[in-house]
Amino acid sequence: MTALEKIFQRASADPRSIVLAEGNDPRILEAAVSATAQGIADITVLGNVDEVKALAVANELDLTSIAVLDPKTSDAADRYAQALFEKRKAKGMTEEKAAELIRDPLYYAQMMVHLGDADGSVAGAVYTTGDVVRGAIQIIGMSESSSMVSSFFLMMMSQPHHDMQGGIVFSDCGLVIDPDAQQLSQIAMSAAASAQTMLGEEPRVAMLSFSTHGSANHPAVDKVAEATRLVREQMPDLKLDGEVQFDAAIVPAIAERKVKDSQVNGQANVLVFPSLEAGNIGYKIAERIGKAEAIGPVLQGLKKPANDLSRGCSAKDVVNVIAITVLQAQNL
Structure with missing residues (x-):
């Protein structure tokens, strides 16, 4: 058994909930279906529900076992926005800005992790590394044992x-x-x-x-x-x-x-x-x-897992990062 096969075996033995912020990308949907089929994670995909489902149909992907959630219409959006405001108000965050930002799937995904509604997040197929890392530091924060990400x-x-x-x-x-x-x-x-x-x-x-x-x-x-x-x-x-x-x-x-x-x-x-x-x-x-x-780049030093992808990633690359994110969540 290879080292990567061992990682997948350990992930499937104790799956965790992982949120994918970029449901408008077919690679992300393919990875969500694959990770679910392999039993390594319970997946939530963010995006406009109708658009995500249409993209899945166009790519012959079955999202039956995957939760699809739109931050713009989510019942949790107001609660998340308030949590973002409270966390960042000392840095100049206003309630109005928090309400706007939390409708962004990346910020919504990181808040899901911060509040325990997901065990980890994966993004970066569309978002830049700077966006992913900035959102993770601002919302999830660094672990007590680390001074940097x-x-x-x-x-x-x-x-x-x-x-x-x-x-x-x-x-x-x-x-x-x-x-x-x-x-x-x-x-x-x-x-x-x-x-x-x-x-x-x-x-x-x-x-x-x-x-x-x-x-x-x-x-x-x-x-x-x-x-x-x-x-x-x-x-x-x-x-x-x-x-x-x-x-x-x-x-x-x-x-x-x-x-x-x-x-x-x-x-x-x-x-x-x-x-x-x-x-x-x-x-x-x-x-x-x-x-x-090469699997990564994987972020380290955060309080909870939030990982980046290369914008040139394949669906297989995304699945690998999901498995690694699950292992990080298992070891908190």
Whole structure:
């Protein structure tokens, strides 16, 4: 059984309610039908009911087992608007603006999660990443254990040519552009927790750099070394190597030569990149040349799950993110 199959097995063993904000997109409807059929989630789709149903008919999709809800006519809209006003009034929110915003499916979806009417949300096939992340932070908020929201890709290694088999967390490849040492340490700790949740195994974290344990001198190396120190200070039992080069993170023989007293031993399942530039390039090389399957970007650091999609996503991609969102909800 592959790592992804295990994720779906765990999701179907304890399904959760997931709201999809973009019912006007056929990929979302196809994913809703597929996720329901696989038993991994109870799905609510947001949008104009007549338009959503017409789109389903046009694409030969049966929405019988899926709830379709229009935020503009919902009985809960007034209650949600009041909750939004109360939550954001210190930031200048008015009752009139809250009433307007809550009719937006994205804001409505995040409020469903915030108030416990859904366990998680998925959007981003139509909405931008900025919209999704902004709404999640404003309405759902950050977890008590996190000072920031970051993201990760779950890279699935299951092809015969992959020497490493299973899943690897790559973070941050989609959100934080140039983290300082404190932010990088937070990304690492969040990514370790994400690996535990997604993979069901002990996290082994490598803080990546172009240097291994001082083999080069540069402020960029110092940042990673300081972030490593901060993580060790807060999570002394975490298996962690840093700063290390990529090969020392994933090749045991190289780790043995380069990394004195290694805790990861060249078997990292969490790779923390020093910048978004490095992370984004790294995951796309792994996906396009290495033929790893990339799932994400998945948000981490929120109080409750709210996940983003690539606007170029397929229906299959959406189903994968739904399954991951269910696992996040299970682990609250």
